Amino acid sequence: MILSQFQEVGRNLFTQGLVSSQSGNLSIRLGECLFITHRGTMLGSIEEGDLVQTGITKNGRSTPLASSELPVHRSIYQHTSALSIVHAHPPYAVALSFVEEEIIPRDMEGKLLFSRVPVLDKEVLKANELCREITEALKQHKVVLLRGHGSFAAGQLLEEACYYTTALEYSCRLLYLLKGLGVNAGQNF
Amino acid sequence: MILSQFQEVGRNLFTQGLVSSQSGNLSIRLGECLFITHRGTMLGSIEEGDLVQTGITKNGRSTPLASSELPVHRSIYQHTSALSIVHAHPPYAVALSFVEEEIIPRDMEGKLLFSRVPVLDKEVLKANELCREITEALKQHKVVLLRGHGSFAAGQLLEEACYYTTALEYSCRLLYLLKGLGVNAGQNF
Amino acid sequence: MILSQFQEVGRNLFTQGLVSSQSGNLSIRLGECLFITHRGTMLGSIEEGDLVQTGITKNGRSTPLASSELPVHRSIYQHTSALSIVHAHPPYAVALSFVEEEIIPRDMEGKLLFSRVPVLDKEVLKANELCREITEALKQHKVVLLRGHGSFAAGQLLEEACYYTTALEYSCRLLYLLKGLGVNAGQNF
């Protein structure tokens, strides 16, 4: 049941090109428990052994197999009401993250979902700060972008966090296409 | 039988990137009955519980689960001969909708199907007017675009409305590629 | 056996975006017999009833269900050694067909397969002439482009004609990307 949620969302993200063959990671929270994909999981074809179970706080046991983004996932679960997190590398969103301080969607779906999506700069922030900044951003936003890296989306269901990710990429792809047509973000429609 | 039509068309639209994971909606009319996908259906993997049955006119029962676009679907069924409707978010068509008043295809298939595809402006029109304008447009056209939002296509079979949607996106993608090559819509071929 | 060849090639073309949901057509020749997809076949999911059997010459029986491109297929089989034909709408190839008189690939695979791919102009040629021109071109070339319309590729196996189509599209996509990088066709590499 848990596994099939991970599989459907993973396949979805891979099919839409939002993760490469081994990038991205997914997690869910169940009480004080956390299930996260392990390092190098191919999200397009998740298998039973690909899920690591641990706690939302760092307890005694080490988790060498869990995704290296585990500290970010933990921090989000500790400080927000999220029950599911999707980390992906959506290509148009990542491209825009190099030149924008925040993403402001132009399509109706994006506007309804996000008034704006903040872009955090990994180079500028230290690792600890970054973790805190992502967590802070997800208290107010459904999804946040790390410049040159990828997105973190949080929701109740994994499906929901996946939806925010794909909707962000759709909005960013549209913004990119609009730049090609000479439409600037500042123009009124 | 009904379900499998929805599933095939939904998968088709999702595979071609014309809807994101939870955007878009589909409906068919059977007599005075209307079957429509419910809010947030993942069109790429429609299941039995994803279809809502209601009437083509607003009767007593409320339909809180039906797609929020239900009023548009109802209006189209009431005033045209359509038996199937596909609402999608084709990215190149939506991008062009920002800069064009109408889409005039340049490829042979698009020219045979559509002499032109009108673009309606949601910001300018009030909700009631918009519903009426979409319906009016679909009396004369196979498909219509809403600026910054998406397409509505109407046909007899769901497959047919899907075909108009994918053919419109193909034509728009070609127009976009041609702009990149410096070919303008006005040039004669 | 015949059906499964059509199904595999059709699915392949659709998955790669070389045909839209109902565009394109496939045929094979067996002796004096010709099997062709019928009008409006969804190449991504060909079923048994989608194939029409007829002759390579126009005999008494009419074939109202066969693809409207049947005369082109017949002409190719009558005048060349082809045993399989794929007609598709590859988007980058069609885009370039508006601005090029012939396609000259830059990638190694394309160069090995095609020294050049001719572009015929449907607007300029009459229907009869066009049919003859396509046939003539396929005596010397593996694939030919019709401006603003699509490609015809001929081979022994359907798989082979499919390969020429996908390789042409790959070469054209690369040429398009190179234009975006400021590399012109005339430059030497």
Next chain:
Amino acid sequence: MILSQFQEVGRNLFTQGLVSSQSGNLSIRLGECLFITHRGTMLGSIEEGDLVQTGITKNGRSTPLASSELPVHRSIYQHTSALSIVHAHPPYAVALSFVEEEIIPRDMEGKLLFSRVPVLDKEVLKANELCREITEALKQHKVVLLRGHGSFAAGQLLEEACYYTTALEYSCRLLYLLKGLGVNAGQNF
């Protein structure tokens, strides 16, 4: 077991558009044995008969069916510790290979995997030299590009060589999108 690895990786590469219907080839080394896809294998649907078994050195028996890139695969296995090789035609990487002497990723994943990816020029180097240059490059790099042709990636598992290929293409696609946004490789982020 061997077959299923080839099938999964082949399907993966095809789905992501990194090989066209019959381009690309895969191999693995088992002791002194080498398994390689045969000429014209459709990587998207590898079957049992598509694998050719031979040695990592040229022994007496000829291998007319093996991929024409067999000498490159042999040379890599003879002179490096690679156990798996993926040769593909990733379109954005090939496009950039025309204008760059080396690829320097800008995304975090690409930066972690590759400090730089060398671009070799097939036109400039003779066949023998090229084979040696590819082998030399793969002693220090996970993946190498041949200008106007494609990539060779080497790893322990086929999955790993596939991952390097898709990660390279992701980095190159991002670099291409960034050029469209006016971001140059020289800019500091």
